[in-house]
Amino acid sequence: MRATDVALMERIVARDETALAHLYDRYARMLASMLNRILRDSQAVEEILQDIFYQLWRNASHFDASRGSLPAWLLVIARNRAISRLRHRNPAAGEELVENTAVMPLSLESEISRQQLLGRVKGAMEILPQEQRACIELAYFEGLTHSEIARRTGDPLGTVKTRLRSALEVLRRNLQP
């Protein structure tokens, strides 16, 4: 039977390396895909991937499963680091498990659930008009703010704000469990 994230985290707290290896097998592909899309630099992807799981090993005792989802936290931290590196910024302060608590609307513990989500997210993105999808991608994968997107695309700031807000509303509706 597949061990839950919570059970694996408990084993990691007890310094069980195989539990970390299980979590790595479970989530490394998800993280590597995102990191590759942001950085397009395999060396940087490797470093961030290793660092994040090492941080998980060191801070496992701070993880409170009742407050947050482990894959969501991994994705938030991985994206923060990748965007910081992409934009030559210092990594955001406070990357502790508690400060970046994130709650995911669904479980990602099984490969099937991750595959299903992949299809749903791609489907939801395809629903979006091209301009909205471009705004979402610039914000999420390049870490651009409203005004930076406006400068990049040459669109008025208000238009960019409306596009992002509309896109997020559509995505939220379509990704609800």
Added chain:
Amino acid sequence: MNGHPAHEEDFDLYALGALEGEEKQAIESHVVSCVACARRLEEARGRVALLSFAAPRTEPPAAVKERLLRQLRNTPEARVSRPARAARVEPAGAFARWWAYVLVPATVALVLATAYMSMENRRLDREIADLRAAVQDQQKQLDYARTVAHLFEAKDTITVSLAPMPGMPQGAVKVMYNEKMGMLMYDGWIEPPPQDKSYQLWVVPMEGSPISAGVFNPATSDRAHWMTKVPEGVTVKAFAITMEPAGGAPSPSGPKVLVGPAT
């Protein structure tokens, strides 16, 4: 921002990193004092993280897992007990034997030393990052303490005791308020609300509608204190804590739990 962000997209935009300036600060200052909105932000982080699945799927580099597990075992004892693979040298003569006895161990030692230095370097980098985070935490605490001290020292800060209403949960709360600074500090305890309810603190002005100063859900009856920004220049008639639906309400709708007149 005094009230709660109106739409879930406000939290999504913050989690996405698209907000800047006042819009960003408004969310940040609000979630510090509003438990319900802090939770909404956590949910927004999770929703936004789903966007990662829009990236083309790629396999993680195979070497990373191996390096990671080696890193976990990277204790001084392990380094000592794990012998380097011996180089197979078959010298033909005295010079070759010298080569084997001196240069091979020296090379192995050099490789080990380089690996050790590299690992130490990474360890030190992490320690520096941890220290930097600790300093930033302390700076935040120091800023908070300074603001509290400023509030205490200001001559025009008023302190109002809130008394429990009959039949309502028990508690003892004091509110310190400075009209010019637009700062309010809650200090006290109150019995936890029912599961589907939240407490909400209101600034009741001399004129106009009550202004929300924070939604909170104490898990225990322990004393707590927190501070929040409210609009500056509001002359206060009273402070009140009401029991509202979980997450709070845009205007008072539930029963008063504790009330204190400002004059």
